[in-house]
Amino acid sequence: MVYYFTSTVVDPPAYVYVGKDKFENEELIAHGWEEDVWFHVDKLSSAHIYLRLREGETWDNIPTELLTDLGQLTKANSIEGNKKDNITIIYTPWSNLKKDGSMAVGQVSFKDNKKVRRLVIPQRENAIVNRLNKTKVEKFPDLRQEKEDRLKELRKKDQAAMLARRKEEARIAKERQEKKWQKDHAYDELFAEENMAASSNQDRDENWEDDFM
Numbered sequence: 001m002v003y004y005f006t007s008t009v010v011d012p013p014a015y016v017y018v019g020k021d022k023f024e025n026e027e028l029i030a031h032g033w034e035e036d037v038w039f040h041v042d043k044l045s046s047a048h049i050y051l052r053l054r055e056g057e058t059w060d061n062i063p064t065e066l067l068t069d070l071g072q073l074t075k076a077n078s079i080e081g082n083k084k085d086n087i088t089i090i091y092t093p094w095s096n097l098k099k100d101g102s103m104a105v106g107q108v109s110f111k112d113n114k115k116v117r118r119l120v121i122p123q124r125e126n127a128i129v130n131r132l133n134k135t136k137v138e139k140f141p142d143l144r145q146e147k148e149d150r151l152k153e154l155r156k157k158d159q160a161a162m163l164a165r166r167k168e169e170a171r172i173a174k175e176r177q178e179k180k181w182q183k184d185h186a187y188d189e190l191f192a193e194e195n196m197a198a199s200s201n202q203d204r205d206e207n208w209e210d211d212f213m
Contacts, residue, residue, distance in 0.1 A: 006135040009065040015052040022106030031143040032094035039074045042088040046078030071121040072128040089119040
């Protein structure tokens, strides 16, 4: 089971999801998207909170209001962290999560610690937590299938973009060829007219035949 939340502090609203338990967290770790950002209470047990970014968004420019929502939701989903003030929330792109066979269920580390950011939550803000909880929806998604469908979608976009690039490159190449031909043959018509004039009798005076007498 996965819990889905909606944050309306940004427009369009942000898409947030949470694993029910550590076993569900394993599925989320395995089948996350490149657009996902992972949140967790630092050095304490907590739920794994994920923000799914929209196209064009990046993890390093998440609006402050949205970060506050995610920090509050992460804190609220930590038994120990929910009781404490001034706790630190860590967050990083899903792609920076590291998982190997030596780790316990639901446990992760990071490929690059420089890509981990920290957010301090002074205390629980019930108004924020209650607002988010009102949007909570429980679902039983096939995370593997969703990931496969997403990858297929991305491949189609890449193929379409590549086709568009090839068409544009062909158009530019044709345009260059046409310009080159025009440049190479710019005087063809002029030369043809001069040759016609040289061989024509039309513009000669009445005595031109005397040249041959």
